Amino acid sequence: MGDTCSILLATDLSPRCDRALDRAIAIARRRRCKLVVLHVIEEPALAERLMAQRSRDADAAGAERLLRDIVGETDVPVELVLESGNPVERIRETARVRQCDLIVTGTARQETLGRLLLGSTVEKLARESTLPVLIVKQRPHRAYGQVVAASDFSEGARQAMNAARAFFADAQLTLLHAYPTLRADPDAGELAQARKQAEQAANAFVAGNVAQLSQSVRLVMQHGMPEAVVPEYVRAHGADLLVVGTHGHTGLLRTALGSVAERLIYLTPCDALIVRTV
Incomplete structure (x- = not known):
């Protein structure tokens, strides 16, 4: 993840992608690297092509x-790239050819009551991309200062932590581990046992990643389900970015956290960095 690599911004040219563009420019400026801005024109179905009274050349020029x-x-x-075809395939191929190490994109739309819709392209990209994908939701008023990585102390969590440190080295990184109990209302003994197991896993994780941990990385463990603990922590501490590691299996984000990662992306208001385990 050296600074010689480029950043790829995938945009559908809609106003909602302005936030992703501004964030991508800010990251490229800080890393002193090139920004590749890509728009993919999806191929219309045959019936649509026959009915449409417009040429492909005119669409591309516009x-x-x-x-x-x-x-x-x-x-x-900045390099502007215009492609046609399957959006996810073109995004992945463009990132490979131009040696990008980060893909930045926006959301499909934000409905009333704060409900987030990623859109099918972003969902597929998050599932299939071997590169980290940054989903931008908020206006980039400042650099990422508070980064929270949802951690279950797995290999995926380690890679997600390393990606966060590599891309946003100046940020305060919090490894947040939520440990549930079998019962929703555990007694003191059950709670103590769950805490002990979490501490053992945390100690093993820290011991195996000493080189990656420093004063700018802190570990927080809280009792509860991840989909409740993580969004609450993000809101309470004003986190700018949530980081999750994935395995990219079926579904949106099948991860070491199970299907929880999908809900975390939807439930947290801040931007999200998705790092697929390789």
Whole structure:
């Protein structure tokens, strides 16, 4: 993850992607690397092509003009790329060819009551990409200062922690472990036993990752289910970024946390960095 690598921003050219663009520019500026801005024109179905009274060349020319207008003038090196085909395939191929080490994207939309819709492309990208995917939800008023990594002390959690440290080395990183009990209302003995097991797992994780841990990394363990503990902690401490590690199996984000990671992405208000275990 050296600074010689590029960052890829995948955009659908809608206004909601402005936040992702601003965040991608800020990261590229800090890392002093190139920003690749990609828009993929999806191939329409045959019936749609026959009914549409417009040419592919005109669509491409219009998309390119809009792409240039959206990016505008910036102080970081930018390469504009226009592709057609399957969005996820084109995103992955563009990232590979241009040696990108991070993919940045936005959400499909944010409905009333704060319900987040990632969109099918982002969901598939999060599941299939071998590169970390940064999903931008909030306006980037500042650099990421408080980063929370949901950790179950697995290999996936280790890789997620390392990615967070590599991309956002100046941030305060908190490894947050939620440990549940068999009963929703455990007695003191059950709670103590669950805490002891969590501490043993934490000690083994720290012992195996001493080189990655420093004063800018802290460990927090709280009793409860992850989908309750993590969003509450993020809100209470004003975290800027949530980091989760995944295995990329069926479903959106099948991870070492089970299907919990999917709910964490939807339930937390901050941006999310998805790191697939490789």
